[in-house]
Amino acid sequence: MECCLKIKSKEGHGDLADYVACPSCDVMFDISILSNGESARCSRCGHFLSTYRVDETSRVIAYTSAALILLALACRYPFMFFKASGLESVMTLPQTALNLWRDGMPDLAFLVGAFIILIPALVLFLMLALNIALLTERHYHWLRPVGRLIFTLQGWCMVEVFFIGVLISLVKIGHMATVVMGLSFWAYAVFSLLFVLSLSVLDRAQCWRRIEALQP
Ligand SMILES: [Zn+2]
Known part of the structure; x- marks a missing residue:
């Protein structure tokens, strides 16, 4: 409405x-x-x-907790299996950045690792901490700076851009090699969805209203 x-x-x-x-x-x-x-x-x-949603903080806590668990799974298990000309290789999510580092592209390795893993994980962790404080109605001196950091970092998360890029690459690689998606691929797919949902549920104006209401 x-x-x-x-x-x-x-x-x-x-x-x-x-x-x-x-x-x-x-x-x-x-x-x-x-x-x-x-x-x-x-x-x-x-x-x-x-x-305005009465249960906004509970929803954010549920989405961010689930997203963090799925991101941990996505980093732990194989992302994709490649098979071409008798050669097989397995790639994990952190290896996408590590391989760029080994290939002499440290800047690109840092950007990939930051945009697809580190910054999204940091944003989710901060959103979880902030919303637990708001739900339990406890005042902490870090609420305002953390709120500002969350809304600043949101623009630097490229989770969905990365995943769309992966899907486009799959179409191209599919002609040259046999590609099998691993557990991490599906975990990252659901993580991307939950990440977008977390950000869409967290209303900036209502979040600040709740933070200000807790100020002594
Ligand atoms: Zn206007």
């Missing part, structure tokens, strides 16, 4: 944390009036503002 919020002045009304500025036209809106399941758009330009 969606609604267009009416413009309100922030002066003299309620808590500042209840107000969000439209990212497109900077008009302030009070998002505390949203009911469970309602989304809000700017009444002036139509830009999406926020979605």
